[in-house]
Amino acid sequence: xxxxxxxxxxxxxxLKWDAEDRPLVPDTPVIPYIEGDGIGPDIWxxxxxxxxxxxxxxxxxxxRIVWREVLVGKKAQTVYGEDHPLPRESLDTIRTxxxxxxxxxxxxxxxxxxxxNVALRQVLDLYACVRPVRHxxxxxxxxxxxxxxxxxxxxxxxxxxYAGIEFEAGSEESDKIIELxxxxxxxxxxxxxxxxxxxxxxxSKRLVRMAIRYAIENNRKSVTLVxxxxxxxxxxxxxxxxxxxxxxxxxxxxxxxxxxxxxGDSAEGKILINDRIADSMFQQILLRPDEYDVIAxxxxxxxxxxxxxxxxxxxxxxxxxxxxxxxxxxxxxxxxTAPKYAGQDxxxxxxxxxxGVMMLEHMKWKEAAELVTHALEKTIxxxxxxxxxxxxxxxxxxxxxxxxxxxxxxxx
Ligand code: NAP
Numbered sequence: 229x230x231x232x233x234x235x236x237x238x239x240x241x242x243l244k245w246d247a248e249d250r251p252l253v254p255d256t257p258v259i260p261y262i263e264g265d266g267i268g269p270d271i272w273x274x275x276x277x278x279x280x281x282x283x284x285x286x287x288x289x290x291x292r293i294v295w296r297e298v299l300v301g302k303k304a305q306t307v308y309g310e311d312h313p314l315p316r317e318s319l320d321t322i323r324t325x326x327x328x329x330x331x332x333x334x335x336x337x338x339x340x341x342x343x344x345n346v347a348l349r350q351v352l353d354l355y356a357c358v359r360p361v362r363h364x365x366x367x368x369x370x371x372x373x374x375x376x377x378x379x380x381x382x383x384x385x386x387x388x389x390y391a392g393i394e395f396e397a398g399s400e401e402s403d404k405i406i407e408l409x410x411x412x413x414x415x416x417x418x419x420x421x422x423x424x425x426x427x428x429x430x431x432s433k434r435l436v437r438m439a440i441r442y443a444i445e446n447n448r449k450s451v452t453l454v455x456x457x458x459x460x461x462x463x464x465x466x467x468x469x470x471x472x473x474x475x476x477x478x479x480x481x482x483x484x485x486x487x488x489x490x491x492g493d494s495a496e497g498k499i500l501i502n503d504r505i506a507d508s509m510f511q512q513i514l515l516r517p518d519e520y521d522v523i524a525x526x527x528x529x530x531x532x533x534x535x536x537x538x539x540x541x542x543x544x545x546x547x548x549x550x551x552x553x554x555x556x557x558x559x560x561x562x563x564x565t566a567p568k569y570a571g572q573d574x575x576x577x578x579x580x581x582x583x584g585v586m587m588l589e590h591m592k593w594k595e596a597a598e599l600v601t602h603a604l605e606k607t608i609x610x611x612x613x614x615x616x617x618x619x620x621x622x623x624x625x626x627x628x629x630x631x632x633x634x635x636x637x638x639x640x
Pocket of ligand 1 (some may be wrong): 267
C-alpha cells in the first residue's frame with residue numbers, strides 16, 4: 229500500500245518498505261533534496277535536470293520524481309536563524325521519506341556542530357557509508373590500469389575513533405582516564421591526549437550484513453573484511469571475527485570463507501568471504517584491484533581507503549557516495565563546497581550526479597540509472613568536460629557545469 233502525501237502544494241507518493249527494509253517505490257515518489265552550500269546550487273541544478281530527463285526517457289513519462297527541498301546549512305540558517313543549520317523539521321522529513329540526496333555543506337566554524345555531515349549521519353544513525361569506486365573510460369587517472377578497479381566500499385560510520393570520544397591533553401578527563409588505565413596495569417604517558425576506539429558486535433555485524441546483502445543482490449563475487457586486527461585485537465580483530473560469524477550464521481547457503489576453500493570447498497556460485505589487513509589492502513587495491521569486489525571495514529580504514537580508491541579512478545570530483553541505514557538512504561556528493569568556485573557554474577557535477585545514479589539503483593529504477601551512466605561516459609569521451617578534467621587533457625577547453633549537464637542530456 230502506498231500512501232499519498234497530504235499536502236496542498238505537494239503531489240507525489242511516499243515510499244513504503246518491505247519486510248526486509250527494501251524500498252517499495254511508487255511511480256511518483258517524493259524525494260527530498262538538500263541543495264548544499266557553496267557550489268551546491270550549481271552542481272544540483274545540473275544534476276536534477278539530468279536525473280529528470282533520464283527518468284522521463286527511461287519510462288516514457290510513466291515515472292517521475294517529485295522533488296521536495298529540505299533546508300540544511302546556510303539556507304536553513306537564513307530561515308530558522310544562525311543557531312539552526314540542521315533543523316529538526318529537515319531531519320524528520322528525511323526520516324519520513326526514507327531517501328534523500330544532498331550537495332556539500334559548509335562545516336560551521338566555532339560552536340555547535342563539529343561537522344554538519346557527521347551530525348546528519350549520527351542523528352539519523354546512517355551506519356554505513358557506501359562508496360562505489362569504478363573507472364569511467366576517458367577519465368585521466370594516475371594508475372596504468374584504472375579499468376581494473378570496480379569495488380564497493382562499505383565503511384562503518386558511527387563507531388571507531390570517529391565516535392567523538394576524545395579528550396584534550398592535560399584536561400581533567402584525560403588525567404582521570406590515565407589514572408584509571410594505570411589501575412589496569414597500562415602505562416600511557418602523563419598528560420597525553422586520549423581518544424577512545426569503541427567497536428561493537430552490533431555495529432560490526434549490521435555493517436557486514438549490509439555488505440553481504442549487497443553482494444548477493446548485485447551478483448558480486450566476494451566480500452573482503454578489511455581490519456587492523458593484528459595490532460588492535462579486541463577492536464579491529466573482533467570486527468573481523470564478528471564479520472565471519474555473521475556471514476556463517478545468516479548467509480550460510482550463499483557464502484564460502486577463504487579458509488574453507490583452502491580446505492577444499494568450492495567457491496563456485498558462492499560469495500567468497502575473506503579478510504585483509506588494512507595496510508596490505510592499500511597495496512592490493514593498487515597491485516591486484518581486479519581481485520577485490522565488495523569491502524566492509526571500520527570507520528577510519530574506510531575513510532582512507534575510499535579516498536585512496538577515488539584517487540585511483542580520477543579523484544573526488546567524480547566519486548559518488550551514500551550514507552545508509554536499513555530504512556533511510558542519504559545520497560551525497562563526496563567533495564566539499566569549494567567556496568572559491570561558488571556561483572560560477574564551473575565545477576564538475578559528476579559526484580552528486582553519480583550519487584543520483586546510486587539512488588536510482590537503490591530505487592530499482594535501473595533503466596534510468598544505466599541511461600545516466602552511459603550518457604555521462606559518452607560525454608566524457610567526447611571531451612565535453614568541466615575545468616577539472618579539461619586541465620588534465622591536452623587541448624581541451626572546459627565547458628560550464630550547466631553545459632556539461634546539457635551535453636549529458638543530449639547523450640541520453
Ligand atoms: P572541497 O570543497 O572539496 O574543495 C577542494 C578542492 O577540490 C577544490 O578547490 C577543487 O580543486 C576540488 N573540487 C571540489 N569539488 C569539486 C568539483 N565538484 N569539481 C571540480 N573540482 C572540485 O574541500 P575544502 O575546500 O577543504 O572544503 C570546503 C568546505 O566544504 C569546508 O567547509 C568543508 O568542511 C566542507 N566539506 C564538506 C563535505 C560534505 O559536505 N560532504 C566534504 C568535504 C568538505 P581545485 O582548487 O584544484 O580546482
